Amino acid sequence: MSTTGKFVTATAEKCHDPYLRCALYGAAQAALGISGCCVLSYAPQGCNMLVSSAFGWQDADYTETLTLCTKLCENEIVHGGEELLTRTILEAQEFNVPIVFVLSSCGPEIVGDDIVAVCEDVRSQVNFDVVPIQCAGFRGSQYDGSDIALDVLLKKLIVDRGQKIAKSVCLIAPYANANPTWMGDLEWVKGVLSRMGVEVTATITHQTALSDFARVSASEASLVLSHDCGHKAAGYLASEFGVEQLCQDIPLPVGFTNTRRWLRELGERFGVGEVADKLANEGEKMVVEVCRRKGLEQFFMHRAPVAIVADATVGIPLVHFISEDLEMVPQLICLRSSQEVARRVLEKELKELNLAPRVIYGADVYQSKVALADLKPEIVFGSNIEKHAVEELDIPFVFLLVSPTTRFRIINREYFGYTGMLNIIEFIQNDWRDKYRSRQREYKARW
């Protein structure tokens, strides 16, 4: 087990303690990113909990976006629930929404209910569009569900405009990112694109107006903001509408090297290389100056053996940042997903950095804990799960960068780019100090 440089894919086990939710959740995340829509889960009521979680993750506003559930019971499973689904879609007319997404769950898909036909039949009776998405939980992980939903959204909602908008991109799957306030990453991307004079045609999806989809095919390029899903959507846009996918073989922009590389590729593509260089130079200068002024503590990071337990979107870009900028040595990388494209990027990174950590793709909680117990790193970049999992393992530091963590950070904080680097450094520095906080008093004060 202790061999370094070993790549493992966690598929053999029968008993799985998952880090991820199912396809229904991922599909709900994608659909709930469309402003003012209604998401109807064709499911027993428990599945609606997943939709509620997706609602929270998408930062949806309950005064605008609505959710319904058919709450299927035994009767509908035995006799079919299509009539109930029709009735519920008709009820949704009260909401006066432009579109209703119908998400099917395990039960009705197994018994063979035809949600596509139901949606087709009921469409003439309602004053909104009805879009079925077949995303039963057994179809895969939340990332698979997100890819399923993105496929439906693009095929259903895109209009081929023929003409391209010069210097334009559409952004894909920003929510498939375990930074609990990933909206900060999205804003950073939009900010740098704006500085480069690049227009964002649409974000698929986050607070996306339905009308935005009309501009997607006119985009010159796409940027996938996740290493966990969204690449199929980018592939579809490329093949159908000639929308070129950018930055697809490099890590997302976390840390000096990744950010400069990412900015430079965009700069070159859009003929604004000097703007990209300026952004990188200014950003790096700012990070250096802030760290100098705040008194960055370096000694605990130098060559510290480290584990990363995260999604690919946060986990892969961290490798370059923590090993190059923070001088740590990754010993273990447990990724929650195992997309081929993400593997390619990570393995290229490790080669470039001459690192040979143990890598587990599609890890579950048990595999992470066993690997952590085996390798005993000094630092873990992970979530609350790892914080609790390593309690008896004598691992001094767990820096909580990824979900699940409490989401209530009022101001969204990016990990991407230069302020993003400072945000990560802030977590590291504060959590490190917190470890040494006095838990008890040696004696009592006299007043």
Place this chain on the structure above:
Amino acid sequence: MLCCVTVDGTAGLALVNRLSVGILLDLAGREATGMDEDYIAFRGNLQQLLEKVEKGEMIPKLQASHAPPCKFWTAFMVVNGIRHMAPVIHGPVGCTYGVASAYKLTSCEYRGVPLEPTSCTALGETNIVYGGEGKLVEAVKEAEARYHPELIVILSCCCSGIIGDDVETIAEEAEKSVNAKVIAIHSEGFGGDFRSGFEDAFRVIMDLMEPPRQKRQKTINILGARVGPTYTEWREDLDEIIRLVNAIGVDINAVLCGGCTLEEIRRAREVELNASWCYDWGQKLGDLMQKRYGIAYSRTGQPYGLRATEEWIMGVARPLGLEKKAREVIQKETDGVKEEAESLRRNLNDKTALIEVAEFPGPIRALSIARMVEEFGARPVVINIHPYTIKERMPSIKFLLETGQNPEVVLTKGIFSLGTFRSSWQTEFQLEELVTEYNNAIFFGTPMRQPGIPQVNLTTRTGYPHYGYPGIVNLARLVESAVVNAGRPRSKLFRRVLYGDRQS
């Protein structure tokens, strides 16, 4: 909705869900109430509301925008309260991560509980087509090897239920090849409402109880806990019950299932008596244990106020022959809260107490509070306790009626609206209208309401326990605060966050 806010956040929806659990109401039901005000859907008493539900004049069904947890979630809540238990959830990952995030991690974060596994068979398309029984057997063996649990609980989900995997037989077979005890619960999400998950889980857990080797004198079980080790809503109420029980010289074998061990469950039949921390959740298990094993069950309501607390204590003391000691404890404790009881009398006497506990901390508590305020001289009016709750909690409601609790009930139309947000702002404005009917009213409920009258915050963490004698102290303080601060304006920020920019 029950405690279902996940660690990684259901955010806004949870906020608004806490305010609005609406229901569908048939038109006949509305007409039958003789509705004279256009925002009132029902006005009467608890008995009359129950009769309407039983006759089918009010359809006790939540509308499509309101969904409590399914049977699987609530069955998991119960077994999650057993230490060193490894669940093997026979379903896809979504069901599993959902409950892990909502309950397991919450217990770790806030209740000092170590991380234990939430494992599943991760059923995929192939298993759906070819069956998942083989995978389940292997998963049980793997769970034993990985986690060394004392108990493995197989929970079926929609998928395994529909494809017909025989989880009970597999549990029996798999047990032969592992050291752990293995049980199975049919907990398909479509198989019942949230209540059936609790009840079925408790029923299966009864099978773990072994014939008594001895009768343990003056020892009881506390029934009806769930959600996870030490997570029975607010721990402080449970702490108070344990304190009172110990004070009269009684030991507790187990809190089922609030952090109990398999060994405690095995010995559960050795006790003299069962009591519940909440009659509603304990009664099914209490009744079954009485019927099957002849163990007496103390039937008392929640110990809110002096009278109900006395009844609760005596309900335990009397069958165990400890009345004298119990009387001494009651006298001493009552003397200790004399000032607070007087404060409650002063602040509540001749007032109308409008009690709205649509969701948290639970509608049965609304009825317990109704009884308490009556004790201190107020006239209780319970608002928006919906037919769905009446149906789901029928045995408890009937029990409360038998004990003479029959408060006035008012339902406003807003709770029947489709859409959680719409339901929440409509009921808010209807509440604001309703309070104008009363001259001297005080509101008991959540601060998420802004009725414009003295308002008792039942949801503040520092206000717990509500039970027993510290409960008197806490509630007296909260009522006093409501009266003293009645004239202060409410936050416009809170109002706009909750209800948008609507004015009325």
